Amino acid sequence: MTDTNALGQQQAAPLGVAVVGAGYWGPNLVRNFQSSPHFRLRWLCDLDVERARKVLGGYSTVQATADYAAVLADPEVDAVAVATPAGTHLDVALAAVRAGKHVLVEKPLAATYADGAVLVAEAEERGVTLMCDHTYCYTPAVGRxxxxxxxxxxxxxxxVDSVRINLGLVQKDIDVMWDLAPHDLSILDFILPEGVEPVAVAAHGADPIGAGQACVAYLTLQLSSGAIAHVHVNWLSPTKVRTTMVGGSKRTLIWDDLNPAQRVALFDRGVDLATPQELGVHERRSMQISYRTGDMIAPALPEKEALRSMVDEFAGAITEGRAPLTDGRAGLRVLDILEAASRSLEFKGAVVGLRTGH
Structure with missing residues (x-):
């Protein structure tokens, strides 16, 4: 006799997935795909097969290969996760999209906005999921x-004021802005309310140690609402700081990623301004300002690894046929700001407009 209850609760078959790139980020993806009930990891592809084998360990049933064409030819591979250098993202991801696979790409989506736009257009045309691994967006703190x-x-x-500074690894091929700011820009894109978006950016940078590219940078973004967002990134700080402050008309929020006891704090403190309608003719000349000092609360946050939540979102987007929270267009918006900020650096902090409504 068939147990209908058991059948009703039966899970859909896991999605076959391949990870491309066994370097810095690839092993993290491997671990999370292997522990997810939504996926079955079938391949780890890397030009250095020995490196891929080491990541998988001696007892793994996952196949290690340097033959990307073989991975894409496997009909049991539904999705491909790309963890290769940014300059290769277009070629690797585009091949997967054209093979009809759903694609996850680590940040940045591509090396240039133009490359990213090609990827987004191709994925939309073929009806496959394209997701950008903006990992910080899947932390419990940023979700809250x-x-x-x-x-x-x-x-x-x-x-919005964001600080991401440390005594960092000075990169040879990219400046501090392209290295660190994608995190803050992806978070900004993720948390801003509907209808509010960056419209222009001005960037200032310095290379005091003669590294050949900016090691300290400040980005100032104008938002469509008239608000302002500021990002400070730095490879030269002796102390590590990871804070974001979001100031609102009602409350201000502070996120300190290095304080596990109180990552997010909400302050009911701020400045209130009497509106012109409430004021007489003479009072309007000196607007009435009052300060309020209320409570501070620290919301409880669940403990869950960001990458695990990201992998769950990738599965959900594929199976439900919907756009993921950090889709290809979110990756494009971040690239737009980075490219505009680079142009601003070249022109000594000139304000550069952004493409809007991607």
Whole structure:
């Protein structure tokens, strides 16, 4: 006799997935795909097959290969996760899209906006999921910040201030802005309320150690609402700081990623301004400002690895046929800001407009 209850609760077959790239980020993806009930890892592809084998370990049933064509030819591979250098993202991801696979790409989506636009257009045309691994967006803290902002708990967003500094690994091929700012820009894109978006950016940078590219940079973004967002990235700081402040008309939120005891704090403190309608003719000349000092609360956050949540979102987007939270267009918007900020650096901090409404 068939157990209909058991059948009803039966899970859909896991999606076959291949990871391309066994370097810095690939092993993290391998671990999370292997532990996910939604996926079955079938391949790890790397030009250095021995490196791929080491990542998998001696007892793995996952196949290690340098033959990317063989991976794409496997009909049991539904999805491909790309963890190769940014300059190769277009070729590797485009081949997967054209093979009809769903694609996850580590940040940045591509090396240039033009490359990213090709990827997005091709994925949309072929009806496959294209997702950008903006990992920080899947942390419990950033998820809660997005919820609070979108629910109007902070009121209108007046400013966002983000600091990501450390004594960092000075990169040879990219400046500090392209290395660190994608994290902050992807978070900004993720948390801003509907209808509010960056419209222009000005960037200032310095290379005081003669590294050949900016080691310290400041980005100032104008938002469509009239608000402002600021990002400070730095490879030369002796201390590590990872903070984001979101100031609203009702409350201000501070996220300190290095404080596990209180990652997110919400302050009911700020400045209130009497509106012109409330003022007489003479009072309008000196607007009435009042300060409020209310409570501080620290919301409880679940403990869950960001990458695991990201992998779950990738599976959900594929099986439900919907756009993922950080889709290809989110990756494009980040590339747009980075390219505009690079142009601004060249022109000594000139304000550069962004493409809007991607």
């Amino acid at each position: 910040i997005r919820e609070l902002v979108h629910a109007g708990e902070l009121g209108e967003v007046h400013f």
